[in-house]
Amino acid sequence: MNRHPITVFVLAVLAVIGIGVGVLAGASKAGLGPMGEISGGFYVEGGPIASLKAPVSGPVTLTSTAGSTFTTTASNGEWALSVPPGTYAVSGFDPRAKWHCTAGNVTVRASRSVSGVLIVCRML
Numbered sequence: 001m002n003r004h005p006i007t008v009f010v011l012a013v014l015a016v017i018g019i020g021v022g023v024l025a026g027a028s029k030a031g032l033g034p035m036g037e038i039s040g041g042f043y044v045e046g047g048p049i050a051s052l053k054a055p056v057s058g059p060v061t062l063t064s065t066a067g068s069t070f071t072t073t074a075s076n077g078e079w080a081l082s083v084p085p086g087t088y089a090v091s092g093f094d095p096r097a098k099w100h101c102t103a104g105n106v107t108v109r110a111s112r113s114v115s116g117v118l119i120v121c122r123m124l
Helices: 005-029
Strands: 036-046 053-055 058-062 071-072 078-083 084-094 099-108 111-124
Touching: 036 084, 058 078, 071 078, 071 099, 078 084, 084 111
Parallel strands: 036 111
Antiparallel strands: 036 053, 036 078, 058 071, 058 084, 084 099, 099 111
């Protein structure tokens, strides 16, 4: 049976798309499964004006218990990052004051969101 060249082309494209979907499904099974989302704020507070709470724009780093690191940048005190499930130490760096500040440890589960994680640099 002779097929029109356009039909053959369309079938070839559909086959490639099907292979791509299969590869992505295999990648998910290989441990690259659903990610979790973590988000929060980054602020400096205190100092001579006790009620001061100023947003920080700077790098935010999540370090897993296995030692993997994931980094994003807070913009005007807000940040968000998708990461594999696990427990992470959350920290930030205020480039203006040259301070490293922490938010403690946070556990992220697959396909779940953790919000409201605050990194706060406290001035004395």
